Amino acid sequence: MGKGRLAVGDKIRIQGKSTDFTQTVRSLQIESVDVRSARAGELIGLKVEREARVGDKVYKLV
Numbered sequence: 001m002g003k004g005r006l007a008v009g010d011k012i013r014i015q016g017k018s019t020d021f022t023q024t025v026r027s028l029q030i031e032s033v034d035v036r037s038a039r040a041g042e043l044i045g046l047k048v049e050r051e052a053r054v055g056d057k058v059y060k061l062v
Helices: none
Strands: 005-007 011-015 020-024 028-030 033-035 037-039 057-061
Touching: 028 037
Parallel strands: none
Antiparallel strands: 005 037, 011 020, 011 057, 028 033
């Protein structure tokens, strides 16, 4: 994450060379612990509905 905050319920877009889809964030984890939100700079785990690949970008939709 570059700046801001990401929370459960936010809409995101995952985009890459062969990836392009949107979804709602249904769960977030930090160090295998469920959290409701994360700040910019934190490493998070995010469950995705389709395949995402190394190098894909994640954008928060506002």
